[in-house]
Amino acid sequence: MGQDTKSPPNTGRITENGPLILHGRIRYSAGEGAPAAEFTQVALCRCGASGNKPFCDGSHARAGFADAGRCTRPPGTADQASGGDLLLNAISNGPLRVDGWFELTTTDGERFVCGDKTWLCRCGASGNKPFCDGSHKKTGFTA
Ligand code: FES
Helix, strand or coil, X not given: CCCCCCXXXXXXXXXXXXXXXXXXXEEEECCCCCCEEEEEEEEECCCCCCCCCCECCCHHHHHCCCCCCCCCCCCCCECCCCCCCEEEEECCCCCEEEECCXXXXXXXXXXXXXXXXXXXXCCCCXXXXXXXXXXXXXXCCXX
């Protein structure tokens, strides 16, 4: 999946104590062979408590999820915004892989572009949410 400089950039915004909101041209398939659903906006679970992963179902409020929404910029990010589609793929017992490009804004206003492959935490245990840091292996996450 390449960069598409003609379409508007996809964007992601981390919310304090809540989900990551993605806007753009988003496709999600629930599994291999399953039809892909298309979205222009999704709220992605960051707390790990959702019963509808990778999507937020509001469980963060009941779970008392507390995360300021700041993160360390992972390797492979850039400063330039890009367009194109975002394809979401849940990795069994692991993160959500995002194929494509999106501009992420943290709660403290830092912006950078993620792509063309980004691994987002689904388990809620990462020390660098919304990104996977491998903690799902230590916690024995299954989903
Ligand atoms: S899925 Fe949470 S750390 Fe990898």
